Amino acid sequence: MEKSLEPIVKVLQEKFGATFEEFRGEVQCMVKPEHIIEALTILRDAHHFELLSMLSAIDYFPQTSPRFHVIYQLNSLEKNLTLQLRVPVEGESPKLPTSTGVFKTGLWREREIFDMFGIEFEGHPDPRRILNPDELEGHPLRRDFPLGYEEPQFSFNYEEIDLGKPYAKE
Amino acid sequence: MGVEQKLGNMGVVTTTLEDVVNWSRTNAMWPMLFGLACCAIEMMAAQASSYDMSRFGMELMRASPRQSDLMIVAGRVSKKMGPVLRRLYDQMPEPKWVIAMGDCASCGGVFNNYAIYQGVDEIVPVDVFVAGCPPRPEALIHGVLTLHEKVKADRFIANAADKK
Numbered sequence A: 001m002e003k004s005l006e007p008i009v010k011v012l013q014e015k016f017g018a019t020f021e022e023f024r025g026e027v028q029c030m031v032k033p034e035h036i037i038e039a040l041t042i043l044r045d046a047h048h049f050e051l052l053s054m055l056s057a058i059d060y061f062p063q064t065s066p067r068f069h070v071i072y073q074l075n076s077l078e079k080n081l082t083l084q085l086r087v088p089v090e091g092e093s094p095k096l097p098t099s100t101g102v103f104k105t106g107l108w109r110e111r112e113i114f115d116m117f118g119i120e121f122e123g124h125p126d127p128r129r130i131l132n133p134d135e136l137e138g139h140p141l142r143r144d145f146p147l148g149y150e151e152p153q154f155s156f157n158y159e160e161i162d163l164g165k166p167y168a169k170e
Numbered sequence B: 001m002g003v004e005q006k007l008g009n010m011g012v013v014t015t016t017l018e019d020v021v022n023w024s025r026t027n028a029m030w031p032m033l034f035g036l037a038c039c040a041i042e043m044m045a046a047q048a049s050s051y052d053m054s055r056f057g058m059e060l061m062r063a064s065p066r067q068s069d070l071m072i073v074a075g076r077v078s079k080k081m082g083p084v085l086r087r088l089y090d091q092m093p094e095p096k097w098v099i100a101m102g103d104c105a106s107c108g109g110v111f112n113n114y115a116i117y118q119g120v121d122e123i124v125p126v127d128v129f130v131a132g133c134p135p136r137p138e139a140l141i142h143g144v145l146t147l148h149e150k151v152k153a154d155r156f157i158a159n160a161a162d163k164k
């Protein structure tokens, strides 16, 4: 771990009971959902992490507890540091507090996570889908979302599929 | 003084109105750009000097639907692009034709998923499908010539009479 990152991780450990993992010099801190906003605020204000460069999520599907991890990647431009915060969230329709009050970047990133994973961010000012059309049912990057969409048409099932296909009118 | 005196001895050609109209339709068919993905690169190549689609009267790719007769849908159509495509198609003046270029536009291609229309024929009526991923410029030109055959065979006066 970078020398200058050590005291910062220590602060997170003491204040929020965060555990940390290191892989090839990258540091990930596990933070509980109820602490994430405070942790982000402290990192921004006291430790020069002024950029939320990535906000993403992972689905560990058959596993339900926690089913998702939400990942906040913070950069400090001043000190040239990177730190990841991971927040495990539970269950089918998980909720997290919004980070838009701390980092404006959250506005679009959280909409994307809601769109693709169905994780709701409470307090988000504009919680709509951002990539998919509004009518879409489900959240495509969830692992239980069906992979294929339409059954491929071969000679043996040509007519069956042809009948169900919504052809355009003039 | 008739026009013959100026032009010399002109022959007379007799033909049907349908043939003349169809001939003029095929020889100045202006396509509308609808490059959506990788196939668009081949469409550009078909326009450029090596393949030169202007040999068939198609030198003008229009960016405006109101000036074009043919829509070449080159690439995959996402669920969000579909309504846009339909709207542009509706803005094209009649008569109008559509070529679905490439596997994606024809049937979804390798993108069998929630985000892509499984064939642009779900949104607009398609006249010619060009297979390939991507089709070579020759294949696109072949598709265009196939469409020309179709237009030349169009007996629109007879069809209109039938409808009545």
Ligand code: SF4
Residues within 6 Å of the ligand: B037, B038, B039, B074, B075, B076, B101, B102, B103, B104, B105, B109, B132, B133, B134, B135
């Ligand atoms: S058919 Fe192939 S080349 Fe054309 S848009 Fe699809 S993936 Fe790209």
